[in-house]
Amino acid sequence: MESIRVETVVKQFGGVRALDGVSVEIAPGELFFLLGASGCGKTTLLRCIAGLEIPTSGSIHFGERDVTKLPPHKREAAMVFQSYALWPHLTVGQNVAFGLEERKVPKAEIRIRVAEALDMVKLSGFGDRSIDQMSGGQQQRVSLARALVVKPKCLLLDEPLSNLDAQLRVEMRREIRRIVKENGLTAIYVTHDQEEALAMADRMAVLSNGKIGQLGTPEEIYRTPRSAYVANFIGETNLIEGEVQEFRSGFATVQTGGGPMVGRVSDPNWHPTAGEKVTLSIRPEAWRLGTAQDNHLTGKIVERTYLGQRIQYWIETAIGRQQVVELNPHVIHEPGETPVIVQSRHDDVVVLKA
Amino acid sequence: MKRGPALLIALVTSLLFAVFFLYPAGMVVKQAFVRPADGAFTFDFIGSVFGNPIYREGLWNAFILGAVSTMATLLIAFPLALIGHRYDFRFKNALGVLVLAPMILPPFVGAVGVKQMLGVDGALNALLMKLGWMAADAPYDWLANGRFTGIVLMNALHLYPILYMNIAAALSNLDPAMEQAAENLGCSPFRRFWKITLPLAMPGVFAGASVVFIWAFTELGVPLVFDFARVAPVQIYDGIKGLDKNPIPYALTAILLVVAALVFAFSKLVMGRSPLGTAPRPKGRMNVEKVGGVKGLLCASVFAAVFIVASIPHLGVLLLSVAETWYGSVIPEHLTMRHYHEALGNGLVVPSIQNSLMYASCATLLALVIGLGVAWVVVRSDLKGRGFLDTMVMMPLAVPGLVMAFGYLALSQEGKAFHFLVGEGGSPFFLLVIAYGIRRLPYIVRSAVAGLQQSNIMLEQAAASLGANPFRTLRRVSIPLIGANLAAGSILAFAFAMLEVSDSLILAQQAQHYPITKAIYTLLSTLGNGTELAAALGVWSMAFLSVAIIGAAVLGGKRGGLFKV
Numbered sequence: 001m002e003s004i005r006v007e008t009v010v011k012q013f014g015g016v017r018a019l020d021g022v023s024v025e026i027a028p029g030e031l032f033f034l035l036g037a038s039g040c041g042k043t044t045l046l047r048c049i050a051g052l053e054i055p056t057s058g059s060i061h062f063g064e065r066d067v068t069k070l071p072p073h074k075r076e077a078a079m080v081f082q083s084y085a086l087w088p089h090l091t092v093g094q095n096v097a098f099g100l101e102e103r104k105v106p107k108a109e110i111r112i113r114v115a116e117a118l119d120m121v122k123l124s125g126f127g128d129r130s131i132d133q134m135s136g137g138q139q140q141r142v143s144l145a146r147a148l149v150v151k152p153k154c155l156l157l158d159e160p161l162s163n164l165d166a167q168l169r170v171e172m173r174r175e176i177r178r179i180v181k182e183n184g185l186t187a188i189y190v191t192h193d194q195e196e197a198l199a200m201a202d203r204m205a206v207l208s209n210g211k212i213g214q215l216g217t218p219e220e221i222y223r224t225p226r227s228a229y230v231a232n233f234i235g236e237t238n239l240i241e242g243e244v245q246e247f248r249s250g251f252a253t254v255q256t257g258g259g260p261m262v263g264r265v266s267d268p269n270w271h272p273t274a275g276e277k278v279t280l281s282i283r284p285e286a287w288r289l290g291t292a293q294d295n296h297l298t299g300k301i302v303e304r305t306y307l308g309q310r311i312q313y314w315i316e317t318a319i320g321r322q323q324v325v326e327l328n329p330h331v332i333h334e335p336g337e338t339p340v341i342v343q344s345r346h347d348d349v350v351v352l353k354a
Numbered sequence: 355m356k357r358g359p360a361l362l363i364a365l366v367t368s369l370l371f372a373v374f375f376l377y378p379a380g381m382v383v384k385q386a387f388v389r390p391a392d393g394a395f396t397f398d399f400i401g402s403v404f405g406n407p408i409y410r411e412g413l414w415n416a417f418i419l420g421a422v423s424t425m426a427t428l429l430i431a432f433p434l435a436l437i438g439h440r441y442d443f444r445f446k447n448a449l450g451v452l453v454l455a456p457m458i459l460p461p462f463v464g465a466v467g468v469k470q471m472l473g474v475d476g477a478l479n480a481l482l483m484k485l486g487w488m489a490a491d492a493p494y495d496w497l498a499n500g501r502f503t504g505i506v507l508m509n510a511l512h513l514y515p516i517l518y519m520n521i522a523a524a525l526s527n528l529d530p531a532m533e534q535a536a537e538n539l540g541c542s543p544f545r546r547f548w549k550i551t552l553p554l555a556m557p558g559v560f561a562g563a564s565v566v567f568i569w570a571f572t573e574l575g576v577p578l579v580f581d582f583a584r585v586a587p588v589q590i591y592d593g594i595k596g597l598d599k600n601p602i603p604y605a606l607t608a609i610l611l612v613v614a615a616l617v618f619a620f621s622k623l624v625m626g627r628s629p630l631g632t633a634p635r636p637k638g639r640m641n642v643e644k645v646g647g648v649k650g651l652l653c654a655s656v657f658a659a660v661f662i663v664a665s666i667p668h669l670g671v672l673l674l675s676v677a678e679t680w681y682g683s684v685i686p687e688h689l690t691m692r693h694y695h696e697a698l699g700n701g702l703v704v705p706s707i708q709n710s711l712m713y714a715s716c717a718t719l720l721a722l723v724i725g726l727g728v729a730w731v732v733v734r735s736d737l738k739g740r741g742f743l744d745t746m747v748m749m750p751l752a753v754p755g756l757v758m759a760f761g762y763l764a765l766s767q768e769g770k771a772f773h774f775l776v777g778e779g780g781s782p783f784f785l786l787v788i789a790y791g792i793r794r795l796p797y798i799v800r801s802a803v804a805g806l807q808q809s810n811i812m813l814e815q816a817a818a819s820l821g822a823n824p825f826r827t828l829r830r831v832s833i834p835l836i837g838a839n840l841a842a843g844s845i846l847a848f849a850f851a852m853l854e855v856s857d858s859l860i861l862a863q864q865a866q867h868y869p870i871t872k873a874i875y876t877l878l879s880t881l882g883n884g885t886e887l888a889a890a891l892g893v894w895s896m897a898f899l900s901v902a903i904i905g906a907a908v909l910g911g912k913r914g915g916l917f918k919v
Contacts, residue, residue: 052815072818073827085816089834098830099820143816150820 001028001184002063002153004049009058011044011210018044019055020210026188026203031180033197033204034190037233041210043158046190050156051075062153073102078147079156082163084139086131092118092142093127099150117149120179137168141175148179155180155187161196173200194234198222206230224266228352231281238287238322240280241354244272252351254278257319258297263349270353277354284312284325286348289333292341295349297322300338315342359824360735363727364743370724371746374788377771378761379611379753385601385764386608399605409602412586413609419505419585420571426510427517427566430660432559434514435521436547437657442642443650449657451904454515456664458899459671460853460871461512462575463892466878466885467670468508469580470680472496477670481684501580508580509570511664516569517562524558525551556624564621565751568614572754575855575871579878586610587756594763594860603760611757618752668896675889693886703891705866706873710895713783713869714851717790718844724791725798726840730828732799733806734814744803750793755856762789763860782861786869789857794847801843805836845902852899870895 004026011019018041026032034042047053049060051072059068067075078099086095096117100110118124121141126134134142140160147155160176161169177200180187191197197204198218206213206221206229214221214230225231228239242256252272253262263280265272272278292298299317306312311332313324324342333340389396403409434453438446456464471477474493482488497504528551536550537543574587582588586606593603645653675693677686697703725747731737732744750758762785765772775784813835817827833840858871868876870891877888 050815050819052818071823072815073821073823075819076821077819079816079819081812081816083810083812085810085812087813087816087831087835089837098817098822102817102821102826146816146820156819 002186003028003061004154004186004188005061006045006049007059007061009045009048009055009060011041011048011053012056017210019048021058022207022210022212023058024205024212024215026186028186029181029184031177031187031189031200031202033201034188034207035194035197035204035233036192036207036213038192040207042190042192042207044210045207046079046156046158046188049154049188050077050079052079076150076153077156078150078152078154079158080143080147080160082159084143084163086139086143086146088131090131091127092123092129092131092134095131095142096127096146096149099146103150113149117145120148121145121175137164137172140164140172144176144179148183148185151183152185155185157187157189159191160189162191162193169196176200198234206233208233223350224264225281225350226266226352228279228281231350231352235283236323237281237283240282240319242278242280244274244276244278244351246274247272251346252278254280254351256280258317261295261344261349262346263295263351264347265351267353272351279352279354281350281352282322282344282348284323285327286344287322287324287342288344289313289324289326289340290343293343295346296341296343298339298341301333301335301340304333304335306332315340317342360731360737360740363731364737364739367724367728367743367747371749371792375750375753375758375792378765379757380761381764382604382757382761383608383611385604390601399601400609403602403605403609408584409586409589409606411584412589413606415502415582415584416571416586416610417613419502419509419573419577420567422506423509423513423570424563424567426506427514427570428559428563430510430514431517431521431562433656434518434660435525436551437653438522439525440643441650441653442644443646443653445654446657449654449661452661453518453657453664454903455661455668455900456512457515457849457853457903458896459512459668459892460575460855460874460895461508461573462579462855462871463671463874463888463895464512464667465504465508465576465579466889466892467667467672467674468504468511469497470670470674471666472504472507475681477673477684484684497580501577501582504580505573505576505582508576508667509573511667512576513566513569514660514664517559517566520558520562520565521555524555524561528554560621560624564617567617568752568754571614571617572610572756572856574756574859575875578875587754590756590760591859594760604764607754607757607760610754614754614757615752671889671892671896674886675893677886693883693890696883697887697890700877700887702865702868702873702876703887706868706870706891707894709862709867710852710870713786713790714848716783716787717794717851718848720787720791721795721798721847722840722844725795725843726802726833728795728799729802729806730832733803734811744799747799748796751796755793755854756860758789758793759857759860762857766861779866780864781867782863783867785861786857789861790851790854793854793857794850797846797850798840798843801839801846802836805839806832809835841905845905849899849902852895 006022006024008021008023009019010017010021022041022045034045036042044053048055051067051070055068059066061067062075090098093114096114097110100113105113114127115124118127121144123138123141123145126138131139144160157176161172164172173196189200201218203215203217204221205215208229214226221230221234225234231237231239240256242254242261244252245255245260246253247265250265250268251262252265253260261280297317297319299315299322301313302316302321303314304311310325310327311329313333315322315324322342386399387395387397389398438450469476474495478496479488479493483490488494497507532554533546533550536546541549572587574591577585577588578591583592590603590606593600673686674680676689676691678688678690680686728743728747732740762772764770766776766785767773772785775788777783809832814827814831817831822830852870855871858869859875862868862872874888874891877884877891
């Protein structure tokens with residue numbers, strides 16, 4: 001178990017700056033997520049930590065050790081690849097044993113540890129199978145076992161579940177988290193699937209354009225996004241533009257095209273002044289269909305999607321379409337119904353810098 | 355970390371190339387322009403080559419032989435490759451291997467067989483007379499035109515596999531979606547071929563055709579056997595004896611080199627302009643049409659016909675090796691195994707087999723080590739100038755074997771730079787191993803590069819992340835994964851080294867050091883049953899090489915299935 005410290009890492013590929021001064025510190029034993037749209041630099045950052053890329057500038061530390069220029073095979077940072085990267089010329093057991101053999105572990109011990117690792121991923125007895133006899137989910141678990149068996153200083157996972165079907169993915173989330181926690185591993189997990197990150201992460205960083213947009217626990221990031229990008233990327237949201245009228249003890253009253261609304265200011269260090277342009281973020285589930293109180297808009301239902309456990313409406317208002325989600329709906333409204341009123345709590349309206 | 359070993363490999367390879375490739379080739383060119391007496395630069399020798407009608411004719415003949423042989427080769431190879439690409443028919447895999455038959459027989463040995471089969475007193479005329487389709491007193495000379503037709507025929511029958519494999523590879527690297535898109539937009543198969551397939555396959559055609567042209571243009575063995583002396587390579591060979599006094603062979607060699615380099619550069623230019631040069635591997639499914647019935651039979655019979663015609667030389671050699679006498683009859687009248695027994699007792703035969711095996715295996719090993727290193731640098735490192743390295747190791751394809759052999763010969767004379775490579779008793783071991791090895795390097799590099807490009811780099815990164823250093827990764831992951839590619843490339847390199855003519859004929863001077871090809875050539879000009887003994891030795895080498903080639907085909911075929919990533 002070791003901490004990982006990334007300091008102002010820059011990675012330049014020709015004219016493209018894939019990482020633009022990223023700094024982050026990951027605590028020992030933490031399951032940390034790197035999240036972002038494709039091309040945001042998350043995989044590049046992971047590969048820099050693995051040693052598969054050398055940063056153009058900046059440094060990376062494992063504990064007290066500077067590993068920035070250390071080649072990958074000396075880092076003891078085992079990686080699980082998106083494509084699994086299992087060697088087709090070796091059996092399941094030989095794949096798992098590989099890292100131990102490279103560490104010159106005695107043969108008898110290798111046999112025991114491979115069996116344990118396969119057991120941990122629920123593949124006992126599959127050691128003699130060849131790789132192409134394994135299903136996608138099994139291959140994923142072999143690659144996990146192969147990385148875990150060497151007891152790495154840190155475990156790096158590059159979208160390990162993206163090739164699995166939806167049901168298996170949900171199952172494997174719990175499995176990976178259990179294994180990481182049981183082994184007390186420091187793990188960095190790259191994904192573009194925000195649900196995966198919310199469900200599994202201790203903390204996460206949302207990257208955009210090679211920079212960290214926001215860093216925090218899943219709850220912090222979902223409930224208190226610091227930018228429209230983060231609000232939009234993690235979950236869905238309705239964005240409304242407006243102008244600050246008044247700011248008092250963390251809440252601002254904002255004049256919008258649909259009337260004044262009160263919202264929570266996301267950044268505690270930011271004291272917006274009257275007249276400042278801001279953006280409001282309201283989650284679809286934060287809107288409730290109801291009666292006119294403060295923080296409300298009036299409109300007409302233009303579209304409806306029934307999703308079983310929940311129902312999704314698009315409501316046309318004076319300031320654009322609002323997405324509204326109701327869980328376990330009591331009444332199902334029809335498209336064309338007018339007028340409808342949507343209303344939200346002050347706490348659920350987040351005030352962002354425009 | 356990657357840069358250190360990569361730089362080392364690049365430097366060592368470049369050094370080897372500079373010493374054993376550029377230096378001898380440059381030496382030949384230099385001798386063509388420098389007066390030995392005072393070391394002054396001169397165009398006199400080149401001038402006197404072009405001033406002499408005999409040499410002018412020799413060069414012209416060589417050029418025409420090259421051009422016509424290439425056209426003939428193309429006519430055989432293209433339909434084969436296209437049918438193989440489009441259709442799946444019965445016995446396709448077996449026939450695909452059989453049409454590679456020419457590669458097991460040194461072309462000049464094949465020429466002996468062709469003379470037996472198609473000569474004025476050969477088997478074909480005897481058959482036609484027997485059937486009464488030809489007058490017994492007016493036999494037709496199939497190999498006429500001063501042996502020209504025979505040489506072209508032999509060249510084409512020997513060289514079409516090179517072109518066939520190049521075109522087939524180009525076609526199978528086409529993204530099937532290209533053809534499917536054309537089909538989908540309403541393009542008929544015929545128009546699709548002219549508008550899509552052919553233009554996209556052109557790089558492969560040019561790559562193969564340039565190699566074939568250079569080969570035929572500088573072919574020495576076949577014209578020698580056909581007693582066709584009015585062609586530049588033979589004129590050079592004949593000039594070796596008086597080399598210290600006569601600079602004309604150097605001048606001729608330099609001219610061959612320039613023409614070959616121009617042809618190669620031209621084909622590179624054509625390939626460079628094509629967007630296909632760096633195309634990724636195809637993603638879509640191949641649209642191979644399964645054909646049965648008459649159509650399938652037709653496809654199979656095209657392959658079978660090519661195989662049968664291509665086997666004429668082999669058959670000739672085989673029959674000759676078991677013939678008591680064979681003259682003016684369809685098959686030899688009395689069959690005997692006598693020549694095989696006698697061959698075993700002949701002082702040339704057994705040592706030549708041992709020599710060839712040793713030269714060819716050492717050369718293959720040398721090429722394998724260098725080739726793997728170069729391929730790794732080219733595909734896996736980010737070394738600047740790796741593209742140049744790649745081009746450099748392919749250059750031996752552009753330089754005629756004759757030129758290299760000549761440079762080595764000149765440099766291995768008493769007091770010259772390579773004299774130390776001449777072993778005890780004038781053994782050409784090191785010279786031949788290096789010459790064979792460098793000239794076969796392109797085959798290994800190409801197959802290793804293809805293997806590395808096709809195997810997922812993440813398989814190697816996974817090994818690194820589990821603690822394997824670069825050399826261990828190479829040994830435990832990369833080499834096993836591309837083992838089939840390496841084996842296929844090595845077997846080709848080995849086979850071509852066994853069949854090599856120019857270096858062998860020119861560099862092996864003592865009988866006890868002769869490789870198979872030189873032993874066969876020497877036996878051919880021996881009185882008595884020399885020709886039959888040569889045929890027997892030829893049959894042995896055929897048997898040997900067919901095992902090697904089938905091995906390569908089997909391993910190559912497994913590549914897709916076994917190691918799918």
